[in-house]
Each structure stands twice: as structure tokens, then as C-alpha cells.
Amino acid sequence: MGRIRYGLWWLDQTTAGVRVWPRTAAMGTVAVGRELRWATELTARATAARIDAARPEPWNDRKLLAFITVVAVCALGVALVLGLGIARWAMTASDSLPFAAAGAVAVGVAYLVLAYLVFASRRGGR
Structure with a gap:
């Protein structure tokens, strides 16, 4: 075996792991991507089926009061954050x-x- 052939053989043996790693990583990434796509599709189908099967029912006064209180507190929080953000935006802050x-x-x-909520209650009456 000549020096050139030996050098090429040595280079091939030395870089074999480096050449195989990207292919292995790519195959792993593709497999993970397929699994994520499948899980996302399955979750979307299950969520759509659950939403379609949901039927609103009347609440008593205590549940309605609690719900309206939670909505009011959340709306106040969102209004506060939006107010601060828009005030900073009006002052030409870039972030x-x-x-x-x-x-x-x-x-x-x-x-x-x-x-x-409005149209789901209407759909249930058909």
C-alpha cells in the first residue's frame, strides 16, 4: 500500500465518525419531527371533538358571580398591562x-x- 493510499485510508477511518454523525442527527431530527407532527394532529383532532361535544349548561347565581369576578379581575390585569404597554409605545419605546x-x-x-358560547347554545337547540 502506497503512502497516498494509506493517507486516504487513514483520513477515511479518522473522519468516519464525523461523517456519520450529521446523518444520524438528521435522521433523529426527522423522527422527532414526525412524532411531533403526529402528536399535534392527534391533539387538534381530539380538541376539535371535545369542543364539538361540549354543551353549555345553566349555572346558578354563585357560579355566575364567581365567573364574572374572575373575568373582571383578568380584564383589569389585561387593561393594566395594555395601558402600560401602549403608554410606552406612545413614548416611542422600541420594545x-x-x-x-x-x-x-x-x-x-x-x-x-x-x-x-353564544352559538354553541344555539346549536344545542336544533
Whole structure:
């Protein structure tokens, strides 16, 4: 065996682990990605089935008062955070835009929940 062939063989043996590692890591990452996609799809299907099967029932006065109190406290907290964020944004602070975006998301989620409650009770009456 010549020196060049020996050098190439030695280089091949030395770098074998380095060449195999990226392929192994990529295969592991692909497997994890498949599992996460499957888990996400399964969770979305189960959540959609549970939401579709949910039927609102009348609450007594104590439950309604507790719910309204919790909603009022949460709304006060969101209003405080949004107020501070928008005040900083108005003062041209560069890091306060996420407060306004979070507020828009919070208001959107609240509207979605309320719309679901209104239309879910209507759907149950059909």
C-alpha cells in the first residue's frame, strides 16, 4: 500500500465518525419531527371533538358571580398591562410593541370564547 493510499485510508477511518454523525442527527431530527407532527394532529383532532361535544349548561347565581369576578379581575390585569404597554409605545419605546400585539390577541381570544358560547347554545337547540 502506497503512502497516498494509506493517507486516504487513514483520513477515511479518522473522519468516519464525523461523517456519520450529521446523518444520524438528521435522521433523529426527522423522527422527532414526525412524532411531533403526529402528536399535534392527534391533539387538534381530539380538541376539535371535545369542543364539538361540549354543551353549555345553566349555572346558578354563585357560579355566575364567581365567573364574572374572575373575568373582571383578568380584564383589569389585561387593561393594566395594555395601558402600560401602549403608554410606552406612545413614548416611542422600541420594545413595547409586543404589548399591543398581545392585547390584540387577548381581545381576539375573548371574542372567540364569547362567540362560541353564544352559538354553541344555539346549536344545542336544533
